[in-house]
Amino acid sequence: MDRRKLPSASLFFLIFGTLLFLPPLVLLFNQHLRVLGIPLEVIYLFAVWLALVVGTAMFAYRLPHDGEQKTEDIG
Amino acid sequence: MTLSSDFVIATAIGYVGLLFLIAYAGDRRARKSSGSFLRSPFVYTLAISVYCTSWTFYGAVGSAARNGLEYLTIYLGPTLVFVGWWFVLRKLVRISHGQRLTSIADLLSSRFGKSSRLAVLVTVIAVIGIAPYIALQLKAVTSSIQAVAGASELGDGSLKGVDDVSLALGVAAAMALFTILFGTRNVDAKEQHHGVVAAIAFEAVVKLTALLTVGIFVVVMGGGFEAIFASAQAKGIDIYSDETFGNRWVAMNILSIAAIICLPRQFQITVVENSDESHLRTASWAFPAYLLLMSLFTLPIALFGLTSMPAGSNPDMFVLTLPLAAGQQGLALFAFVGGFSSATSMIIVEAIALSIMVSNHIVMPIALRTARGLGENDANGVSRLLLNSRRLSIGIILTLGFLYFYFTRDSDALAPIGLISFAGVAQFLPAIIAALFWKDATVKGATAAVAVGFVIWAWSMFLPSFQNSSPAVAALMAHGPWGVTWLRPEALFGSGHLDPLVHSVFWSLLLNTTVLVVVSLVTSQSALERLQANLFVDAFRPTARADQHFIHGSATSHDLFFVAQRVLGSERATGLFEGVPRADMVPSPEFIGRLERELAGSIGAASAHVMLSKVVSGEAVSLEEVMQMADETQQAIEYSQELERTSSELRMTARKLEEVNDQLKELDQQKDEFLSQVSHEVRTPMTSIRSFAEILLDEEELHPEERRRFMTTIHDESLRLTKLLDQILDLSAMERGEQGWENWPFDAEASLQRAIEICRGLARQRNMHLIIGARTDGANVCGDSDRLCQVLINLISNAIKYNDAAQPKVEIRSSVSRGRYIVEVLDNGPGIPKAERKLIFEKFARGQMGKGAAPFGAGLGLAISRQIIARMNGKLELMPARDRGAAFRVTIPLA
Numbered sequence: 001m002d003r004r005k006l007p008s009a010s011l012f013f014l015i016f017g018t019l020l021f022l023p024p025l026v027l028l029f030n031q032h033l034r035v036l037g038i039p040l041e042v043i044y045l046f047a048v049w050l051a052l053v054v055g056t057a058m059f060a061y062r063l064p065h066d067g068e069q070k071t072e073d074i075g
Numbered sequence: 076m077t078l079s080s081d082f083v084i085a086t087a088i089g090y091v092g093l094l095f096l097i098a099y100a101g102d103r104r105a106r107k108s109s110g111s112f113l114r115s116p117f118v119y120t121l122a123i124s125v126y127c128t129s130w131t132f133y134g135a136v137g138s139a140a141r142n143g144l145e146y147l148t149i150y151l152g153p154t155l156v157f158v159g160w161w162f163v164l165r166k167l168v169r170i171s172h173g174q175r176l177t178s179i180a181d182l183l184s185s186r187f188g189k190s191s192r193l194a195v196l197v198t199v200i201a202v203i204g205i206a207p208y209i210a211l212q213l214k215a216v217t218s219s220i221q222a223v224a225g226a227s228e229l230g231d232g233s234l235k236g237v238d239d240v241s242l243a244l245g246v247a248a249a250m251a252l253f254t255i256l257f258g259t260r261n262v263d264a265k266e267q268h269h270g271v272v273a274a275i276a277f278e279a280v281v282k283l284t285a286l287l288t289v290g291i292f293v294v295v296m297g298g299g300f301e302a303i304f305a306s307a308q309a310k311g312i313d314i315y316s317d318e319t320f321g322n323r324w325v326a327m328n329i330l331s332i333a334a335i336i337c338l339p340r341q342f343q344i345t346v347v348e349n350s351d352e353s354h355l356r357t358a359s360w361a362f363p364a365y366l367l368l369m370s371l372f373t374l375p376i377a378l379f380g381l382t383s384m385p386a387g388s389n390p391d392m393f394v395l396t397l398p399l400a401a402g403q404q405g406l407a408l409f410a411f412v413g414g415f416s417s418a419t420s421m422i423i424v425e426a427i428a429l430s431i432m433v434s435n436h437i438v439m440p441i442a443l444r445t446a447r448g449l450g451e452n453d454a455n456g457v458s459r460l461l462l463n464s465r466r467l468s469i470g471i472i473l474t475l476g477f478l479y480f481y482f483t484r485d486s487d488a489l490a491p492i493g494l495i496s497f498a499g500v501a502q503f504l505p506a507i508i509a510a511l512f513w514k515d516a517t518v519k520g521a522t523a524a525v526a527v528g529f530v531i532w533a534w535s536m537f538l539p540s541f542q543n544s545s546p547a548v549a550a551l552m553a554h555g556p557w558g559v560t561w562l563r564p565e566a567l568f569g570s571g572h573l574d575p576l577v578h579s580v581f582w583s584l585l586l587n588t589t590v591l592v593v594v595s596l597v598t599s600q601s602a603l604e605r606l607q608a609n610l611f612v613d614a615f616r617p618t619a620r621a622d623q624h625f626i627h628g629s630a631t632s633h634d635l636f637f638v639a640q641r642v643l644g645s646e647r648a649t650g651l652f653e654g655v656p657r658a659d660m661v662p663s664p665e666f667i668g669r670l671e672r673e674l675a676g677s678i679g680a681a682s683a684h685v686m687l688s689k690v691v692s693g694e695a696v697s698l699e700e701v702m703q704m705a706d707e708t709q710q711a712i713e714y715s716q717e718l719e720r721t722s723s724e725l726r727m728t729a730r731k732l733e734e735v736n737d738q739l740k741e742l743d744q745q746k747d748e749f750l751s752q753v754s755h756e757v758r759t760p761m762t763s764i765r766s767f768a769e770i771l772l773d774e775e776e777l778h779p780e781e782r783r784r785f786m787t788t789i790h791d792e793s794l795r796l797t798k799l800l801d802q803i804l805d806l807s808a809m810e811r812g813e814q815g816w817e818n819w820p821f822d823a824e825a826s827l828q829r830a831i832e833i834c835r836g837l838a839r840q841r842n843m844h845l846i847i848g849a850r851t852d853g854a855n856v857c858g859d860s861d862r863l864c865q866v867l868i869n870l871i872s873n874a875i876k877y878n879d880a881a882q883p884k885v886e887i888r889s890s891v892s893r894g895r896y897i898v899e900v901l902d903n904g905p906g907i908p909k910a911e912r913k914l915i916f917e918k919f920a921r922g923q924m925g926k927g928a929a930p931f932g933a934g935l936g937l938a939i940s941r942q943i944i945a946r947m948n949g950k951l952e953l954m955p956a957r958d959r960g961a962a963f964r965v966t967i968p969l970a
Binding site: 007010011017018021022023026027030034036037038041045046052054055056057060061065066068 | 317359
């Protein structure tokens, strides 16, 4: 993917991540089902959470470094 | 056997001691090397997890036991904020580095035209809004001490007979004490506390490890996840709550999103303590990962607690009571330390952040305004005042926390208390978002919005939390104020069917945002606001930083056009002003910036800036204005110290130069006067000599008698002239400090006697009586005896010559007092008029009398005398005016 597109890609990643946590999507998994003995919605929420962590980690070091500063530089 | 309360308290104190060591070592390391591991992105991330307080450690389990998965919202919101770090947090950090922000109040105030009113409002709201949060920590620590020491065991040890209020008071006092010791050891201009961050990062590891250990222990005890869920379901606990994902879920997600941005301690750690923007990259995934780990075992612990503990036990304390029930003393103590960690780190950072706000935005501006001399000569004055005001603020903040705890001690769950604080600080969120993304948001809009949001929050959420302790509040909630039912705190406008939390969050944020938008649209910004708005919203635009001028004011485009026309010429000016709307419009800062660059091309950057500053504001922004704009920030303190120092140095140099210049001018004038006086004095005798000589030459038939008289006059005048010239040479040599002058010890009394003897003749001529008053026996002084004699003769003969009294008298007396030899010469002559008292020691200044009397002296006598006495380190002065006559006094230090 073109590096220029990364910021907008990360914005959509954020928007979809947010939608996944909110009703009505989250309600789809509120089905009184259990996977490995654990309620499905619990599995779902933690899975989305983990996916967000992994996805953010992938974005984190690829997003452009423009004019990043340390306090020492500013003095 | 259970743990004794003394042992638990000793553990807590020992743990705090360890934190001190870490903070101390952290500060030292940070000072020594900038590249140490303390500045690694992981330490930064761990410090951010100060977000997880005892609410997370204890309260989340309680929340999960009561409301199921709802506890997750507190961690999902922050996760989303960090996933979107690129858009909000990065901008906050960038702006904060550029503007050197010190707090959330500073952020809003700075963006909205450096408004100190907004800063004060935000500070006050933050202090009130955080009080419940502090109370939550006090409550958690108090309950945990009681739980781990065992309620029945409180009979033993030093906690005997101590109720929970006294225990909480003790905890609050101890917390205040070590927050003060931790956070206010010194004032850092950047408000970065490396040692504290190190300690907080350490606490983050402790609380995570403790919670994970308890979690794993519980899962093992319960026979795995599956078994725990199965037995809970078997016990009739609803593990699939259908209610979970409703309005409350959304509202709490919004609150936690707001909290991770708006909580003063989060802003402090995430934004202010950030030393490197790239650390955010690591934090963006590592902090959500930390949160995930922290909440991984919450639900199993809650469910296992509900199934295995006796009914009615406090679910908030399951993390402690489950290991205790299993007889795991060590694990329980570790869990207690973990919970204590989470509470102390929250209190330390929150109190530091709030105290910075209170001292920078409330105490300092007042101090700067009232105490003018503050720090003027004392560079430490400001720092000391800051530290003391911070210490005081920390005390006040913990007192408020304790008071809140005291008045709401009947409420049992931890999480709802924390949510009150979240909803309070969430009122900053609309203003912050507008600050970062909406250029047209005005200070009036932001202030009104924050105020309205705060009032609704206070009415609908803060006030109801007292309903159990105050019958008045309970009545108000049931019937509304003055019976107005649609104003009931939890049923505003008849919306009583909503969950109280949703109700308060909905109305406060809705009206907050509405007011922000509407007021911003109908009010306008000052030039400074527009400038700051551009700096904030365009923080990432490379040009935005270059335009940091302090141009402020209200020049119209007409004024600017006039200037541009003169500098650039009509044609270019017209081209430049194309598209700038009305003549009386105030042009945008960008336009002023562009105009300045254009002008700079013609007349140089500095001149262009000076010129525009003058036009735009009538004058360049004064130092006081700059001070006022910035006086809330730490920057100002730093600035003012520097400026005061430089400007007082400059003032001093300027004053010295002025003095020297004045002296030079005076000397120059004296020289001119002296020359004209000399020529005048020389001219008079010369004229008479010349005229008499001419008569002698022309008139050959002069009577010998007459010829003799003329010759005598010429002789006398020549003598006078010679004497005058001698005196002038004498004086000028003495003034230049030349002439072989050596001070030797001699008897001054002898010189005086000599002078009196010499003057007796003159006195007799005038039929005058010399009165010799009190005399001393002889006084050794250091100097030149002939010169002293000369001075005394001068004084005495003046007193005789100018005395026109019917019975003229001159009195002479001498004495020794306080190591000084004193001679006084008093007469009953005409005295010296007030106007001349200062002048008589000047060259050529003769007293009024001198004019009438024979022009015997040249008026140099007293001037020379004063010089002579000065050479002997003494003083010749005129004594204070008397009824009649003059009195001179000579004072010479004894050898």
